[in-house]
Amino acid sequence: MAEAVGVSHAAVSYAYNRPDKLSQQQRSRILAVAAELGYPGPNPTGRSLRTGKVGALGLILTDSLPYAFEDPGVALLMRGIAEVGELAQVALTLLPAPLEAVPAAASLDALLRGVVDGFMVYAMPDRHPVLDSVLRRRLPVVTIDGPALEGHSRVGIDDRGAAREAARHLLALGHRDVAVLVSRLSPDGRSGPASHSRIAHARDRVMKARVKGYRDAFAEAGVGVLPVVEAGGFSAAQSRAGAEMLLDTRSVTAVLAATDVLALALLDAAAGRGLRVPEDLAVIGFDDLPAAAVAGLTTVRQPMTQKGQEAARLLLNTINGTPGTHLVTLPTELVVRGSTGEPTTGSTASPH
Amino acid sequence: MAEAVGVSHAAVSYAYNRPDKLSQQQRSRILAVAAELGYPGPNPTGRSLRTGKVGALGLILTDSLPYAFEDPGVALLMRGIAEVGELAQVALTLLPAPLEAVPAAASLDALLRGVVDGFMVYAMPDRHPVLDSVLRRRLPVVTIDGPALEGHSRVGIDDRGAAREAARHLLALGHRDVAVLVSRLSPDGRSGPASHSRIAHARDRVMKARVKGYRDAFAEAGVGVLPVVEAGGFSAAQSRAGAEMLLDTRSVTAVLAATDVLALALLDAAAGRGLRVPEDLAVIGFDDLPAAAVAGLTTVRQPMTQKGQEAARLLLNTINGTPGTHLVTLPTELVVRGSTGEPTTGSTASPH
DNA sequence: CTGTTAGCGCATTCAC
């Protein structure tokens, strides 16, 4: 503390944080000297150590960060988080969540080192190693669409119920030959038709819940078969490949796409084959991304931005000492646009 | 340090950070006790205070954070940053940059408190108060498309040259009645036709440079008039309003849109009026966002992701002690698609 | 190999 130039130590601290505890004159003199000496003001790290607060919320996304920015849904989520973060004057720290393949010790470290006041965990598959690391930090945690963590708040939607509603819509229109397209059921890179067992052991809770919802509706209606195809991941390339694969292997009048990204890829793939939507192929998505409206996609709307807001608010509250854990379930809504209609008598979407 | 349970203080630290400096047995014993006691491992804040490093890169965006997530270009930039950051095992911290209107003292504080090892500043207008705060921190800084800061590295493109090339393309096609649409010249919310003086005093360097480039080409060609219309901001809504305004007030055969977001809005607005592109209206954008390819937009490609990568690398190097400041200028390229063509003899795009 | 010592920069007591 080089500010021995006149006054003593704590006075400097007061000058910055407690203007009331110092004489006006003293304060401005200190600030002037500081400016002259190029003293940058209280060091945030020192302050954090002392106060125990950092002023940053950590956000952990599945898979690698770089990919996350490809996902329009993530952007909406972050927007919501940023809105309340900005109001509360806290920063948003994106933590690099290591891929599962990486040896735990090496890169989970980075996460453990993250200087934040709490974590938000988005769409993490069950039993992902990162969860242990997060829990070990003993900081406030809020999961979003993630696993329910003992003693921590969670925000999400009723994925199963919403998916059920989407499937009912298709059934009501008369579709019986329907397939499901999901991004992935477990983070192991596998793609292609998914067996019952694979679905039963799915680690991606959101995808699993949506598949369950679709099946609920078909079971209700007494329509037995509902094949599930897995794209293998969330990226645009994987989504497109999954769409092509489904169209290659299945002869259906409609597809239940578990995300809008998949549905949009399906629309492209269908157009590439000269299939008319919805006459030859009806498509229903999930999420209601901005692009869905443009494409005229029938889909399930979920309030992604609000999800982010809620999560950030919940986390902030916990950080600030409000006790209690909350489970917030946000509403969804089926949005019917032009990509769904009654099936034509002969299915023209045939294999190859 | 409650770990007086057997060994002494620093040994615990070694157990976590320097396995080689401890006997295998000692180490595992410490770790076992830690697990039992629920000791979360070394506290990141304490470590940071001691080592002087945090493990996080700060990113400061113009205007408010929430809006930034609406901008597809920002997503690409962050993607690049995240790629490098993930490799280097550092987190990315998004700092809330206060709006200019807000009284400086209040919210610049949050920024000063940001616990990071260095800053990346994106597209900051000249003389924005946030710059002072950043500089005051005396941490490494890299600006992206931002003002050139004395002694700090910078990455950008040749906006003026690239814009010149875009304008030349239009001139070569035979267009003479052309208008420029920019998002904003200064962050004061003004929209509408921009006077020469307003352009000359523009604080948004990127927009200003592009306008200059457009003008260069028209001056070269001896075509005098090149009206500039300002949308007032970057948002989708403002872009659309700006596009409508331009179409309302100007009778032109082509528009030089200073960003793809504006160009895309223009395409929509034109479609809404039944104008054919490029026959009735030629449009050229800037950035080459993914959406530009889909829309068949002629535009200037700039490597946004690479911008992020370079900036992050530069910052990381500086943080790690590599001396020197660098000015990196990335290449651009004119991408001709379907939105530009020769003007038809009679301009059909008439006011109202 | 192991334990001890000494700050990193700060905010908060408490005494004056």
Added chain:
DNA sequence: GTGAATGCGCTAACAG
């Protein structure tokens, strides 16, 4: 009002 002392949790350097 102001100044001096204390400890937040850690790691680097040194001494055993």
